[in-house]
Amino acid sequence: MIGGAGSVPCGEGQRFLLEAEGWREMAASVDLPLRAMWGDEGTVIALLADAAGSDVLVSVAVEAGFYPALSPFRPEAAGFERMIRDLWGFSAVGGIDARPLLDFGHWKVTQPMARPAAPYAPPEPPQSGVAHKGTLALLRGKSPRAAARFAARVDGAATVAHSIAFARAAEAASGGAPIHARARGLREIMATVERMAAAVETIWRVAEAAGAGVLAGRCALLRAAVARAAGAAFGHRLMMDVVVPGGVSLDIAEGGGPALLRLRRDWADSLVPALAAEQLAVRLRDLPVVAERVDSALDTIATGLAALGTALDALPEGGIMRAIAMAEGEGIGRTAGPSGEVVHWLRLESGQIAGGFILDPAWTEGPACAAARLAVAEADRALVDAAFGVLASGMEL
Amino acid sequence: MRALWRAIRDNVTRRAGGGAAGVRRVALLHRDCGSCNGCEIELRLMASAAHDAARRGLMFVSAPQHADVLVVTGPVTRNSQPALGAAWDAMPDPKMVVAVGDCAVDGGVFRGSYAVAGGVGSTLLVDGAIRGCPPTAQQILDGLAGLFEV
Numbered sequence: 001m002i003g004g005a006g007s008v009p010c011g012e013g014q015r016f017l018l019e020a021e022g023w024r025e026m027a028a029s030v031d032l033p034l035r036a037m038w039g040d041e042g043t044v045i046a047l048l049a050d051a052a053g054s055d056v057l058v059s060v061a062v063e064a065g066f067y068p069a070l071s072p073f074r075p076e077a078a079g080f081e082r083m084i085r086d087l088w089g090f091s092a093v094g095g096i097d098a099r100p101l102l103d104f105g106h107w108k109v110t111q112p113m114a115r116p117a118a119p120y121a122p123p124e125p126p127q128s129g130v131a132h133k134g135t136l137a138l139l140r141g142k143s144p145r146a147a148a149r150f151a152a153r154v155d156g157a158a159t160v161a162h163s164i165a166f167a168r169a170a171e172a173a174s175g176g177a178p179i180h181a182r183a184r185g186l187r188e189i190m191a192t193v194e195r196m197a198a199a200v201e202t203i204w205r206v207a208e209a210a211g212a213g214v215l216a217g218r219c220a221l222l223r224a225a226v227a228r229a230a231g232a233a234f235g236h237r238l239m240m241d242v243v244v245p246g247g248v249s250l251d252i253a254e255g256g257g258p259a260l261l262r263l264r265r266d267w268a269d270s271l272v273p274a275l276a277a278e279q280l281a282v283r284l285r286d287l288p289v290v291a292e293r294v295d296s297a298l299d300t301i302a303t304g305l306a307a308l309g310t311a312l313d314a315l316p317e318g319g320i321m322r323a324i325a326m327a328e329g330e331g332i333g334r335t336a337g338p339s340g341e342v343v344h345w346l347r348l349e350s351g352q353i354a355g356g357f358i359l360d361p362a363w364t365e366g367p368a369c370a371a372a373r374l375a376v377a378e379a380d381r382a383l384v385d386a387a388f389g390v391l392a393s394g395m396e397l
Numbered sequence: 398m399r400a401l402w403r404a405i406r407d408n409v410t411r412r413a414g415g416g417a418a419g420v421r422r423v424a425l426l427h428r429d430c431g432s433c434n435g436c437e438i439e440l441r442l443m444a445s446a447a448h449d450a451a452r453r454g455l456m457f458v459s460a461p462q463h464a465d466v467l468v469v470t471g472p473v474t475r476n477s478q479p480a481l482g483a484a485w486d487a488m489p490d491p492k493m494v495v496a497v498g499d500c501a502v503d504g505g506v507f508r509g510s511y512a513v514a515g516g517v518g519s520t521l522l523v524d525g526a527i528r529g530c531p532p533t534a535q536q537i538l539d540g541l542a543g544l545f546e547v
């Protein structure tokens with residue numbers, strides 16, 4: 001059914017343009033998981049995944065401010081529909097939840113992504129949206145290079161991941177040559193360090209919530225060591241603004257490789273014994289969701305340490321930056337972030353961003369955490385929160 | 398401003414039960430007004446075993462009623478303004494407010510967004526500012542401790 005509709009190119013793939021009828025039918029009958037929905041000029045776009053996990057991008061025209069809701073068939077669409085109402089002003093007809101998500105009347109405009117932005121409407125009491133900074137509107141009208149700093153500030157714990165996904169979307173939309181191999185290698189090294197840092201933070205938070213003080217203290221020292229090593233290698237402790245569309249803005253510093261590899265010793269010296277001493281696993285035995293996340297964090301650190309050595313050895317020589325073409329077009333970029341996959345979509349007009357959306361894992365992690373909290377005793381909820389560590393800024397943009 | 402810090406310190410010393418040497422604690426209340434989490438990462442490190450802010454007299458509390466200093470991170474989003482004002486109003490006198498990170502200082506990269514009021518100065522009279530995006534844990538510690546070691 002989807003294949004029968006018209007389409008526009010999106011990077012290497014395409015976005016299918018559906019009639020209202022086809023859009024509703026897709027929601028009701030096509031059994032592909034819905035990853036995200038967002039608005040663009042006169043249209044609402046949905047990102048689905050096919051059986052192989054590849055992107056299926058579909059959109060429907062908005063008529064007189066309305067489009068058919070997907071939430072009656074796909075409850076996971078409800079949050080996106082609320083966001084689209086607040087930012088673009090498009091209403092989902094027949095949607096299951098009409099409450100605001102981000103706009104509680106504190107802005108000087110309503111529907112800030114609509115063109116032109118509508119005048120101010122009276123306030124409602126806020127329940128969410130405190131972290132809403134207007135990131136999507138800040139992207140617009142800027143070159144990908146200039147807008148990259150906003151992508152880098154969606155979530156400080158995933159700044160590298162967001163920068164990579166954003167850069168890939170811009171690179172796909174402008175249809176240029178692939179980035180240099182050295183830039184790719186450096187991006188991978190930074191992404192690995194970032195995932196390790198986030199994994200240490202997960203264990204740290206859980207240790208604190210579990211009252212495992214020695215372990216928490218060791219985690220703090222190790223997190224500080226990762227920040228120091230990242231700073232020595234890439235000039236910024238969180239590696240912000242290093243990944244940019246077209247490559248990376250600076251090369252790894254001399255001594256950066258050895259600084260990163262020293263983390264292997266810090267890990268073995270500090271965390272392994274503390275973990276054993278605190279017997280965290282025993283404490284978490286009745287909380288499989290928490291235990292699983294700690295296990296996976298430990299895994300991330302161990303594989304990360306191993307991967308760093310290989311990646312540093314295999315780092316190709318050559319350039320790190322390639323200019324991005326001043327193009328027209330749209331593209332999707334994605335990468336594995338510390339708490340799940342990060343996806344960015346961009347539409348460029350004469351080399352400037354005309355539309356964009358940022359899908360942070362918080363959209364799925366938030367509800368997953370809420371569900372996991374309900375399944376455990378009240379006293380254990382802090383541990384579940386610690387294990388998930390969901391950040392509102394990622395979702396509220 | 399020095400006088401204000403001295404007032405806070407004397408007040409805290411009294412609360413701690415006397416003028417014993419070395420008792421000089423400042424209770425910090427942290428409020429995130431829309432941060433990207435970068436400043437929080439450094440702030441958590443500052444408060445942790447890695448930097449030991451407690452040894453320099455800085456400790457975090459969770460209730461405004463027990464706080465001497467409000468530490469604000471993030472650009473002050475319009476949605477967060479009411480809660481920021483409420484936290485400040487609930488703190489007893491004498492009290493101060495410090496902006497941590499470029500966003501809290503003047504809105505940082507988010508300045509000018511429809512959803513952002515600006516730095517903390519948009520909402521409260523700011524007593525101290527620590528720049529950086531984010532400032533490092535050491536810079537935050539030195540900045541905060543430097544403010545009250547008059």
Ligand code: SF4
Binds near residue numbers: 472498499500501532
């Ligand atoms: S100052 Fe930088 S690190 Fe801190 S909240 Fe703002 S963007 Fe994030």
